[in-house]
Amino acid sequence: MDGLLGVRKGAWTKEEDDLLKKCVDKYGEGKWHQVPSKAGLNRCRKSCRLRWLNYLKADIKRGEFTVDEVDLLLRLHKLLGNRWSLIAGRLPGRTANDVKNYWNTHLRKKYGKHIMKANNEENYHQKTMVSGPKVIKPRPRTFTKRLSLMNIGSKKIASTTTTTIMNSNNNINHQEENHSDPISPLSGGKAYYKIL
DSSP states (O other), rough: OOOTOOOOOOOOOOHHHHHHHHHHHHHHHHOOTTHHHHOOOOHHOOOOHHIIIIIIIITTOOOOHHHHHHHHHHHHHHHHOOOOHHHTTTTTTOOOOHHHHHHHIIIIIIIIIHHHHHHHHHHHHHHSSOOOOOOOOOOOOOOOSOOOOEETTTTTEEEEEEEEOOOSSSEEEEEEEEEEEEEEEEEGOOOHHTTT
C-alpha cells in the first residue's frame, strides 16, 4: 500500500538498487504494487517503477547523445512536440526522462524559439490561406397562405407571399399577396426570428 507511514523518499542507496535489481531479475518487470514487499524495500511502487525504468534497466544507453540522435530528436520534436515518451520510443536505449532532460538543458534555448516561431508562422499561413469557393446550399422553400407584417421597434416590414400555381393548360401563374397583420414571437411564426 502506497499510503503507509514511513515510506522512504529521496535518493536511492546502492543497497536499494541491488535489492530492486534482484527482485526484477527473479520476478520480471510489472506488477509494481508487489515489488516493494517482495524486494524488502521501504519505497512506494511508483518510485520502484521509475527507478527501474529510468536508471537500472540493462538496455538504457548512458552518455552524451550522438549527432544522429540529436538530429532525430530535433525532427521528432518538431513533429510531435513535447511528447517525450513517443520520441524516446524512436531513440533506442534512451528513456523519456533522458530525452526530456537533454532537450531542456541543451536544445531548448537554441532551437525551441525557432521551432515555436516556425509553428506560429505555419499556423498564421494556414489561417490566412484563401480557401476554395464556398458552397451555399439552398434552403427548401415553404409556401404559406399568410405571412404578416413584422413589427420591430417602430419599423414595419411588409411581407409578400408568392404562390406558384400550375393551371390545366400547363401554364404557370404566380400570385403575390401582401399581408399587413403584425407578427410577434408569441404567434409561433418563423418569419419573426429570421429577420432578427
